[in-house]
Amino acid sequence: MPENAPIIEARRLTRSFGGFVAVNNVDIQISPGTIHALIGPNGAGKSTLFNLLTKFLSPSSGHIFFKGRDITGMAPADIARLGLVRSFQISSVFPHLSAHENVRVALQAREHETFSFWKSNTCLRRFDDEASALLESVGLSDKAGALASELSYGRKRALELATTLALEPEVLLLDEPMAGMGTEDIGRTADLIRRVGKGRTVLMVEHNLGVVADLSDTITVLRRGEVIAEGSYAEVSANSEVRQAYMGASHV
Ligand SMILES: Nc1ncnc2c1ncn2[C@@H]1O[C@H](COP(=O)(O)OP(=O)(O)OP(=O)(O)O)[C@@H](O)[C@H]1O
Numbered sequence: 483m484p485e486n487a488p489i490i491e492a493r494r495l496t497r498s499f500g501g502f503v504a505v506n507n508v509d510i511q512i513s514p515g516t517i518h519a520l521i522g523p524n525g526a527g528k529s530t531l532f533n534l535l536t537k538f539l540s541p542s543s544g545h546i547f548f549k550g551r552d553i554t555g556m557a558p559a560d561i562a563r564l565g566l567v568r569s570f571q572i573s574s575v576f577p578h579l580s581a582h583e584n585v586r587v588a589l590q591a592r593e594h595e596t597f598s599f600w601k602s603n604t605c606l607r608r609f610d611d612e613a614s615a616l617l618e619s620v621g622l623s624d625k626a627g628a629l630a631s632e633l634s635y636g637r638k639r640a641l642e643l644a645t646t647l648a649l650e651p652e653v654l655l656l657d658e659p660m661a662g663m664g665t666e667d668i669g670r671t672a673d674l675i676r677r678v679g680k681g682r683t684v685l686m687v688e689h690n691l692g693v694v695a696d697l698s699d700t701i702t703v704l705r706r707g708e709v710i711a712e713g714s715y716a717e718v719s720a721n722s723e724v725r726q727a728y729m730g731a732s733h734v
Pocket of ligand 1: 499502503504522523524525526527528529530531
């Protein structure tokens with residue numbers, strides 16, 4: 483496969499709910515090593531498209547490719563093993579384990595060593611060291627011993643990112659990473675995404691256009707289930723159809 487071939491590609495992707503077409507014949511290509519955002523007004527079909535691309539929903543028709551391989555019929559767990567890992571699901575963190583233990587569990591899961599009580603101390607030590615390094619990379623070193631349930635909202639999401647990074651994903655899929663965050667957490671999370679996005683591909687749905695402008699290499703704008711524009715923030719924000727789509731929308 484050529485180096486700049488899309489890492490994720492959808493062709494004529496469509497999803498209907500009853501008679502309603504939420505995603506309509508969408509073609510999209512995600513280039514490797516880029517941060518790519520899906521935006522659009524409420525009800526545009528962003529979450530549906532994201533859920534299709536991450537295999538949480540099945541398409542009514544169309545195809546999804548990961549590194550040129552058709553993954554349309556594959557289960558999410560199988561595509562996660564290929565390197566496509568969805569993050570920012572609060573439920574993926576165990577509330578009664580410490581931040582450090584949460585990351586260690588994810589590292590053990592990666593190596594299918596969930597039942598590692600019989601492992602040597604040296605082996606467990608390796609997970610400990612790796613867990614500490616991951617916590618440091620998301621700025622949580624000082625919270626290593628804190629229970630996940632005691633972390634602030636923004637830090638919980640940083641912990642989720644650490645547990646996702648433990649799986650060594652090639653593609654990070656972020657569903658509204660800034661949702662529910664205050665200004666300070668937004669700034670910190672944006673820095674974090676930029677940092678962990680280096681050398682990876684990031685696909686995110688995000689409502690905060692300031693963050694989208696700041697982080698994204700490419701933006702795809704949806705409206706009523708269809709792609710109406712794609713390009714850099716400067717390009718899409720100058721597009722008259724995009725401006726029209728956002729007029730009167732509550733979150734711009
Ligand atoms: N499970 C479902 N059953 C029926 N209709 C659905 C379902 N999921 C989404 N829809 C409809 O599909 C359309 C697109 O929804 P979707 O959540 O993908 O939009 P969105 O762009 O993510 O919106 P928002 O910004 O409000 O989150 C909406 O009209 C929604 O009501």
